[in-house]
Amino acid sequence: MLKLFKNWFGNNRKPARLSLPEIELDKVPAHVAIIMDGNGRWAQQRGLPRVxxxxxxxxxVKKITMAANDIGVKVLTMYAFSTENWKRPKEEVEFLMKLPQEFFPLEIEELIQNNVRIRMTGWKEGLPDYTLNAIEGAIERxxxxxxxxxxxxxNYGGRKEIITGVQHLIQDVQEGKINPDELSExxxxxxxxxxxxxxxxxxxxTSGEQRLSNFLLWQLAYSELWFTDAYWPEFTEDLFNQAIAEYQxxxxRYGGV
Incomplete structure (x- = not known):
């Protein structure tokens, strides 16, 4: 099935990129997070299956990673699969779980050449072995x-992250490692x-939706938010750089004036 998909998308024209002088390279955000939304709707509009x-x-993913790397972003966090996505049809979930097996063998060499480091945020429990093997292999390399x-x-969810963190915090308070009266952010x-x-x-x-969808709920407290109607498969390097320029x-003010 994956070989068939390659034939469908092999002739996409690469759009022209926004010129970098429009971005102040000394004011690039250190950490950019992306909710990659709209894959299924993009496919359905073209009469294709959601997968x-x-x-x-x-x-x-690689195109936007390279665009971020080009301008000096230090961390790029991509929301690949949420704890709620397990509710999707079984065939769709299985397809998503197999994507790392294709992505990393295809792209890992170029990522290594560009000094990119792979990591994962989420829970390994419940992920298939073939998914974990692909990700952990890329992390190791x-x-x-x-x-x-x-x-x-x-396999990440913001509320689960907070609940798990609070459980560990309570345990440390009970063991006398932390004084609850001195807790800080x-x-x-x-x-x-x-x-x-x-x-x-x-x-x-991407995709026009304007909500966080249980993504990095604690960490996004003071982040700038940028939304686009473009679905993730059509989100270009130009649009990424436009988001950076708007951020700049x-x-x-972080609550100040």
Whole structure:
């Protein structure tokens, strides 16, 4: 089936890229998070099965990763599969779980050449062995890279992350490791799965939807939000750079004046 999808998408014309001088390279967000939405609707509008949209969306991951790397983004977190996505039809879930097996063998060499480091945020429990093997293999092969961190939020949910963090926090309070009267935001952040990463400066969501969908609920408290009607498979490097340019025009006050 994957070979058939390759034939469907092999003739896409690559759009012209926004010129980099429109972006101030010294003001690029350190951490960009993306909700890659609209794969299924993109496919259905073209009379294709939903899984064809997921396959095309997979191919877009590297393009946007390279665009982020080009301008100096340090962390790119992509919402690949949520804890709620298990509710989708079995065939669709199985297809999504098999995409890492195709993505990493195709793209890992170029990612390594560009000093990209792969990591995963989410729960390994419940993921098929073939999914984990593909991801963990990529993590192992790129662990010494020092450039952009390509972070896949896989089997991830923001509420579950907070609940799990609070459970660990309560345990540490009970063991006397933490004084609850001295709790701070920094301490609570240390119990999140992304404790070693900066909070996202910018969240991008494709497909026209304007909600967080249980994504990085703690971390996005002061992030800038940017929405586009473009579905993820048609989200281009131009649109990514437009999001960065818009981010740079905004004033981030963190509740101040």
């Amino acid at each position: 064809a949209g997921h396959h095309s969306g997979m191919k877009n 790129t662990k010494h890279n020092t450039g952009l961190i390509l972070n896949f939020a896989l 920094t301490q609570i952040s240390s119990y999140m799965l992304t404790s070693d990463l900066p909070d996202p400066d910018l969240l991008i969501r 025009r905004r004033g981030r």
